[in-house]
Amino acid sequence: MKKLTALALGTVMAVSMTAGVSAATVESKDDLKNATIGVQLGTTGDIEASEYEKDGATVKRYSKGSEAIQALLAGQIDCVIIDSQPAQKFVENADGLKILDEPFVEEEYAICLKKGNDELLDKINGALEELKEDGTVDDIMNNYIGDNIGETPYESPEDVDRSNGTLIMATNAEFEPYEYREGDAIVGIDADIAQAICDKLGYELEIDDMEFDAILAAVQSGKADFGAAGMTVTEDRLESVDFTDTYANASQVIIVKAD
Known part of the structure; x- marks a missing residue:
C-alpha cells in the first residue's frame, strides 16, 4: 500500500506551530461543542460537524483531508472528523495521533x-x-x-x-x-x-x-x-x-x- 506521503503528510513539519493555535481537549463527542474541528469540505464529516456550530464549536474546512491532519499536528485545530478507513491510514503514517474509540456517526457508501x-x-x-x-x-x-x-x-x-x-x-x-x-x-x-x-x-x-x-x-x-x-x-x-x-x-x- 502506498504511504500517505502522496497525501502531503511529508510537509507536516513545515506547517507553522504558532499560527492560530487551538487548545480544547476532545475526549468524546461531548467535547466537540467547545472545540475547533477540522473537516474536508463537503464530506459527511463537514455536514455532521456543522451541527455543533450552534453550540459554540468552530468548524474549519479544508480541500483535502491531509490538510486537516496537518493543521491538527500543527496545533491549529483540536480534532479532525473523517471517514474511518482514511483515518486509520493517517494515524498509521503520522506520529502523535489517535482515533477515539467512539464512532462519530455510522454511514453507508453508494x-x-x-x-x-x-x-x-x-x-x-x-x-x-x-x-x-x-x-x-x-x-x-x-x-x-x-x-x-x-x-x-x-x-x-x-x-x-x-x-x-x-x-x-x-x-x-x-x-x-x-x-x-x-x-x-x-x-x-x-x-x-x-x-x-x-x-x-x-x-x-x-x-x-x-x-x-x-x-x-x-x-x-x-x-x-x-x-x-x-x-x-x-x-x-x-x-x-x-x-x-x-x-x-x-x-x-x-x-x-x-x-
Missing part, C-alpha cells in the same frame, strides 16, 4: 448518478448485485482493508466487450484506501468496484479526479456519468442526485493528538 438517469441506475445496481453475490466486492474490500491486503487484486476478464462506450467516474483521489494515486494511476476500492461494474456492463472506465465538493455538480451537469468517492447517502444529497444500492458500511471517526 454511487451517485444524475437524477432521472434510471436506466443507468438500474444497470449499475444489477451489476453491483452480481458482484456482491459472486464475492468480487468482498475480494476488492479485502485487498485494501484487513489482514490480507494485496492478496486479492481485481483483474478485468480478458474477454470483456467494451462496445457500449465509456462511463466517466467523478472522484476525489485523496481518500485512501477508497481512491488515491499510485504514480499517474488512480487506484483503490472505488476505482476497482467501478472497473468491475464497467466490465459487467461492457464499458470503458474513465476516472476524473476533482475536489470532493465538485463531484455532485459534475454528475448533475453530465460532466461525469456517476460519482464514487466514499460518498455517504444523505437526505441533502438525495435532493440533487440519485444513489445506487449501498456497497460498503463505514463510519466517521474523531482523530485527536495522542497524549
